[in-house]
Amino acid sequence: MGGQPAGALDLSQHDFALWEKRVDALMIIGSARGHFTVDGLRRALEDMGEDAFETMTYYERWIAAINQNLVEAGVYTLEELGLRMAEIQARGDTYGEAANG
Amino acid sequence: MPHDHHDHLSPSGHPFRADDDVPLSYWQCMEIAIRELLIDKGETTAAEIASQIDAMDSRSPANGAAVVARAWVDPRFRAQLLENAADATREMGFDIGPLNLIAVENTADVHNVIVCTLCSCYPRNLLGLPPDWYKSRAYRSRVVKSPRAVLREFGLDLPETTTVRVHDSTADMRYIVLPARPAGTERLSESELAALVTRDSMIGTGIPLSAG
Amino acid sequence: MAEQVRVKAMMPPGHVRTPAYLRGKTGVIERRLGVFGNPEELAYGRRDDRRELLRVRFSMAEIWGDAAERPDDTLDAEIFAHWLEPVKG
Numbered sequence: 001m002g003g004q005p006a007g008a009l010d011l012s013q014h015d016f017a018l019w020e021k022r023v024d025a026l027m028i029i030g031s032a033r034g035h036f037t038v039d040g041l042r043r044a045l046e047d048m049g050e051d052a053f054e055t056m057t058y059y060e061r062w063i064a065a066i067n068q069n070l071v072e073a074g075v076y077t078l079e080e081l082g083l084r085m086a087e088i089q090a091r092g093d094t095y096g097e098a099a100n101g
Numbered sequence: 102m103p104h105d106h107h108d109h110l111s112p113s114g115h116p117f118r119a120d121d122d123v124p125l126s127y128w129q130c131m132e133i134a135i136r137e138l139l140i141d142k143g144e145t146t147a148a149e150i151a152s153q154i155d156a157m158d159s160r161s162p163a164n165g166a167a168v169v170a171r172a173w174v175d176p177r178f179r180a181q182l183l184e185n186a187a188d189a190t191r192e193m194g195f196d197i198g199p200l201n202l203i204a205v206e207n208t209a210d211v212h213n214v215i216v217c218t219l220c221s222c223y224p225r226n227l228l229g230l231p232p233d234w235y236k237s238r239a240y241r242s243r244v245v246k247s248p249r250a251v252l253r254e255f256g257l258d259l260p261e262t263t264t265v266r267v268h269d270s271t272a273d274m275r276y277i278v279l280p281a282r283p284a285g286t287e288r289l290s291e292s293e294l295a296a297l298v299t300r301d302s303m304i305g306t307g308i309p310l311s312a313g
Numbered sequence: 314m315a316e317q318v319r320v321k322a323m324m325p326p327g328h329v330r331t332p333a334y335l336r337g338k339t340g341v342i343e344r345r346l347g348v349f350g351n352p353e354e355l356a357y358g359r360r361d362d363r364r365e366l367l368r369v370r371f372s373m374a375e376i377w378g379d380a381a382e383r384p385d386d387t388l389d390a391e392i393f394a395h396w397l398e399p400v401k402g
Contacts, residue, residue, distance in 0.1 A: 002218035006242035025153035043328035043356035084134040272391035
């Protein structure tokens, strides 16, 4: 992206939500366990394409990249992930409030 | 930042992002699922995750400001910082993990500014997590081509006589700017000097506050 | 006299840490950083390939031509040795 045309800077700042901090922690922990490298995460981010940069937030892209690498490393299967996500959804919408700290 | 009590401002006065206000997004759901699976499989524990979050929360620009102030008052430390910033920082007692750090010094003739055009590399183990704008398309695209125009948007208008050096963190090194010590600060203590060192002055998108 | 190098102009697909805007550009070696894992292999989980990493300084005029704000402002980037070729003096 270096040198490409782009608009004015937005200097506003948001506080990191707890769920965003958890994504960051999972990135550090998964890397320390040897399940992926930072370059493996970057590769997954880049493979998402330019579109993801516009439509997903920073930590949304990072959790997607962490997932991609953990599946590739065989830490869990897509079936396990899918079942767990459905189970979490079934806990109810308000469960997400905890993620915002 | 004023601490008013508007519903959409956090305790520090920053707005929450709109997408954090929805009950449970797909990606938040995925984060919970991954975290629980990793705990179930013995890859990590809730305590380890909490401890990792605490460790990152404890890192802030104040750490870098202390390093800069030390370099301003101690010529031996300044030389060491410019020689090997990671070792110098560790010697001050900061836990920066495996960070490879290079300090680049601003002088009367040279102004340095840091970017990562390929992703969002930042000396996070010293300064904490990067600001949103550092990760933005606008900053990453433009500062390598038009650093002076970008710095003007930060309120920093550099004279033509100053050489701008942009540093793109493309691989394994991370960077911190050692800003020039403001004039008129000869009588200030090291901690008073540290209070003048802003986050942006260590990224190069600003300069330290002036004394008094 | 600083050693001149040119960044290879190749454009392979995949995870590469050499920015596109520097491909084919000539700079000087600012310092040698030692040996680090090759990101192009690390990206796919292979950790054994280690390469020399260098910091290369480019003039803004070299990168952007007439579009540079000030020709002798500079840009430094870390480039792996296998992306650099010597420039005949």
